[in-house]
Amino acid sequence: MVSCHRVLQELSNYLDEDIDPDLRAAIDEHLRGCHRCSVLVDSTRKMLYIVGDERTFEIPGGYSERVHQRLTEYFAKH
Numbered sequence: 001m002v003s004c005h006r007v008l009q010e011l012s013n014y015l016d017e018d019i020d021p022d023l024r025a026a027i028d029e030h031l032r033g034c035h036r037c038s039v040l041v042d043s044t045r046k047m048l049y050i051v052g053d054e055r056t057f058e059i060p061g062g063y064s065e066r067v068h069q070r071l072t073e074y075f076a077k078h
């Protein structure tokens with residue numbers, strides 16, 4: 001079972017689907033049991049979809065850093 005922290009670490013790869021299948025399965029399983037992470041993945045995916053950049057966290061203009069910062073703050077608070 002992966003931890004919430006691991007999900008955060010792998011979030012970019014997970015959304016990019018550039019991830020080991022075993023790890024992906026483990027994250028999927030985590031998301032089924034963890035409302036916090038499933039909301040996080042869902043909202044991040046929507047945010048990236050709105051931006052419309054398939055490169056996810058490589059968006060120019062410091063966007064990726066801001067996202068990462070927010071996610072880090074989110075995890076620090078919860």
Ligand SMILES: [Zn+2]
Pocket residue numbers: 003004007030034036037038
């Ligand atoms: Zn979690």
